[in-house]
Each structure stands twice: as C-alpha cells, then as structure tokens.
Amino acid sequence: MAETSPGNGATPSRAPESAPGEPTRLLRAALHEVSTVIVGQERMVERSLIALVARGHCLIEGVPGIAKTLAVSTLAKVAGGSFSRIQFTPDLVPSDIIGTRIYRPSTEGFDVELGPVFANFVLADEINRAPAKVQSALLEVMAERQVSLGGTTHPLPSPFIVLATQNPVESEGVYPLPEAQRDRFLMKVDVRHPRAHEEMEILRRMSTDPPVAHQILDPVTLSELQADAERVHVHQLIADYVVRLVMATREPENYQMPDLGNVLEVGASPRASLGLVAAARALALLRGRDYVLPDDVRVLAHDVIAHRLVLTFDALADGVTAHQVVDRILSTVLAPRVIWDEPPSGETASFASRR
Template identity: 55%
Template sequence: MDAPVEQILYEVKKTIVGQDALLERLLIGLLARGHILVEGVPGLAKTLAVKALAGAIGGQFHRVQFTPDLVPADIVGTRVYHQRSGEFEVSLGPVFTNLLLADEINRAPAKVQSALLEVMQEQQVTIGRETHKVPRPFLVMATQNPIESEGTYQLPEAQVDRFMMKVLVGYPSATEEFVIVERAISPDPMTQAVVDPDRLIEMQAQVDDVYVDPALIEYSVRLATATREPASVGLGGLTRYVDFGASPRASINLILAARALAYIRGRDYVVPQDVTELALDVLRHRLVLTYEALSDDVTADTILTQVLGALPVPDAPMRKAAV
C-alpha cells in the first residue's frame, strides 16, 4: 500500500470503526475523481467517515441536509443585490469545498438534485453569466435512506449515472459495535492532516499512470454490454427484468476505479480482481429494472452476480511489457 494512503487510512480509523469497504471506496473516489452514492440506515457513521477523511487530507468539508423545501441556490449559490453599491455580488454555495456530503439526497425535489449535475460532471458552477470552478480535489458523497419512502423523490437516472459507485453500508459486527460504544464515551481523537490537497492532486496524477491491459478494458465493455443484452452471455431469462442496462459511463468508471484500487494496493498495474471486486459497486445503480423484477424480488446485484459468473475473466498478462 502506498505510504500516504496508509497514513490517511490510519488517521481515519482513529475515528471510524470497521467500514473498511466504505473507506476504501471513498479513497477510490478521491483518487479517481469520482463521486460516491452511499445507501444505509441511519447511525452507521457515514457522515463521520467523510468528515474524518476531509481532516486527514487537510481539505474543506461541507454538509448539506437535503429537505423538500431546499432550492438550487441553497446548493450552488446565488447573486445578491447590494442596495448601497447598486451592484450584484455572487454568494458561493456549499458545493465550493473539497468534500461535500449531500445527506439524504433523495429528500429534495428533482430541481435541487439536478443542481448538482454540472458541478459533479464539470467541477464548475454557473451563476448568472459567470462560471466558477470548485476547489480541487472535489468529491461528492451522497447518502440515501433505504427504509423510508415517504417524503422522498427518486433520483433522476441522469444524476445517478454521475456517481462512480453506489456503496451499500451494513450494520457493524458485535465486536465492532462494542468498540464504537467504547469510543463514543471517550474523548474524541483529533484527526491530523497527513497530506494536503496539493499532494492528493499529485497522487491522482500517479493513478493516471497505472497501467491497464487492453484485455481488461475489453472485459469491462463486455460486462456493461451484457447488462443491456443478457442473452448475449446465455442469460436470456434475465431480459424480462432489465429495462435499461449500464451506460458506457459504467465501463469507463469501472476502469478508472480499478486503477485507483490498484494504486491503493501498491501496484502500478491493474489485475482482474481489481475490476471484479468493484463491479457491483460501479454497476448496480446503473441498471433500470422492470416492475417484474420488483415483483419477483430480483435486485440489480442478483442480475450482476449472474452476469459476472457467465463472463470469463481475462488471464492475459496484466503488466506493461518492459521497454
């Protein structure tokens, strides 16, 4: 594991118990310039994880609690008229930060959710006629509660597709929960910045140099294609469950995330396990299922597990040939 990555995780784990998969995915998002959608019941330290990560990288952290009465200006900012000077000034919103937590994003109407689209994709916000860049690095982590449907709005498919991964967070084990309670009644440990945003940008550039064998790119494309055409991999029985398969953004993000995972694990090349390990997180939110899937209790993970089992994993050399 890369030394700075190890230091970041060590600092975050002073505060967070367990949640290894979530922390690893958050780091992947930072290193691969992606955004993370997290689904889990309340009280699982999702907010604390992002806050601790922001502290470890010396970055800014803002949290927005999404509610039905939120308006786009509450997210991106607006122009404010100053009567004394007779001029408009731009008041920047909370998206101008390094780590933004969009808490319970599905509680706000589509207009507010869509306000995040430009900043998530382009890392900039247009207010009036002016365009403003957000700080780098920039990561949006959005949470949604799976156990309540009253007072929530379904995320538009266009926005869901902007998230690199959707991570499902479960309950801690009994041992982990004991440690959580123990820490809760002790003084809060201070999270120290072990890197700064400039160093993180350098790490992002190093991730860009991680080698990906063309066989793995082909595998990721075949995986995304198989979600659109299950019959092409001998899974014709799944066709009635899938309205729309994963978009090309899925195969792109699968490779980008796999490069970051390889870097976290101390390699300068991607192996097939990096791709297969992240496939569910990258693909699950990109499938649009039919009502028949809902009635038969078939989930995106059920379909993806079968697709992964039907596709042979590449066994070609994964290292770049020596020059």
C-alpha cells in the same frame, strides 16, 4: 480513459506483493488514520477513498446511526482541503447549494454569492430528502465541476468530490434520485449495521474520549495521487473485460444470458466503463501495484455498475435486485487469465484471453 497498451505490449513491472511506493504508503496511511475514528465499515471508507483518487463521486446508502456522515467528515479532515456539509431537506431550493445573485443598493449592481458546493469535499447529507429541482442543480456541479450563475461560469476547487448519503428505509419526505443523477456517481456503497465485536469496540472507543483524526494529505498531494492513479497500466484484455461486463447489461442475449432480457430495462451507460477502469486503477495503486488485475475489476463491479441498472417491473415484483444481476454477469462473463512469469529482472504478469 487513458491509453491502454495492446495485448502483446509491455507487461507490468511489479508483482502484487511488491513493496509499496510513496503513493501507496500515503493512501494506506490515510485509511489507517480514518480507521482510528471509524470502527469497522472498512469497505465504505476504502470505496470513498477510491472514489476520491479516481476523481469520482460516491453515494453511501444505509440506515441512520452507522457513521456515514462521520466517515465522510473524517475522510475530509484526513485528506485536507475545504469541507462543506449540506443538510438536504424538502424545502431546500437550488440557490441554497450553488449560490445566487444579490442586489446591492450601495453599488446599484448584483453581487454573486457562491454556495456551499464551492469546497473540495461536499457532503450532501440525506440527498434523497431534497426535491428533484435541487437534485438536478447538482448535475452540472458533479459532471462539469462548475456552476453557472448570471451568465458567468464559476469553476469549483480542485480536487473536488461529492460524497452523498441517503436513507433507504424512510418513505416520508423522500424523493428517489433520478437515473441521470445516479449515473453521475462513480460508486454507490451499501452500508450495513456493525457486527457484535465492532459494536463493542465502538462502545469502548466512543463512550469516554472519542479519538480525533489528523490530517495526512493536502490538496496538492491529493492531486498528485490522482495523477499517479491515472498512470496505472491497464492491459488491453482488462479493458476488453470491462467493456464486456458493461455490454452484458445492455445485450445479455449476446453473452449467453437471454433470461436477463426480461429483467433489465436499461443497462449501464458508458460512464460505467470509464468509472470501472478509473476505480480499478485507484484500487491497484492502493494495493501497491502499477497495473490493474481482473480481480480489481471484479471487486468493484457491484459498486460501479449496480446502481446504474434499471430493472423491469416484473423483476422488481419478483424481488430481483441489481446486485443479483451483477453477480450473474460476473459468473458468466469470463475474465482474462493472469499468467505469472519469473524472468531474471523480477516477477511480471501477462494476460491470456479467456472468454
């Protein structure tokens, strides 16, 4: 996490309604270009872009036919850079995705053949169809952004993001993601069927001459946007709010929620705190601000925290979901209060503690 200013430090310089700068304009243009192909599913597209700007990975879960793969491939085309799609199947082996060493009789030596993960955008389609050994091969790729083959470390291109999809309803030939791998995803987005008016628009738009998205960004511009997001101001009270939300998943009895002790077996890891701040910064930049508000944290809390929680067997038997737990925590752990001022130099925001 980048350094945050103390509670009595400098305040942000722009209000939420301020005119968007160049980074915000580019991000909004990219979102608009994706929306020319993808009807509805605004949340999925926005979260995928936020994960990209926040240097994280995104897991998209939904039933077949709701444009998960199309949304990811379209975002990759709009953002520029290299793109690779890996269709996960039960017979996949680790070398199929990270690469392997091949013996060349002509040279009497081994050559390294790099796998399809060496791309800026990696679409791991139906990731839960591959066995644990293949899924674990992605751990180093996602966390360290490198691959070790034959005693040599090969760095992945930058920027780099894994966008994975999975089907929640099938049970045959499906291997649930281990907790360690779920924790490597910055966000997990649940996608539902489109609504009636969106379905009509899909029919109108796709049944004749399907639209094609155009490239808006490139790897260099994308790296600059990631750097812009890391410079977004995070007030000390906002950082404290993030920590309290995450700590409430581990020690609910210390946050007036003793009943959650029988619901939560394992709380969120420190990656949740880091990821929530990084994602909130990216969302603030998308919304045209150079500072984070409590609403940015609250909006993204489900996507960043829920998939990291491990519920007890009793909670699962009672039908309790991780999203319900996050709802309870958000309603109990109070956010800092935003105080808007109007000095001669323009409107600014300061924060007051509210616990």
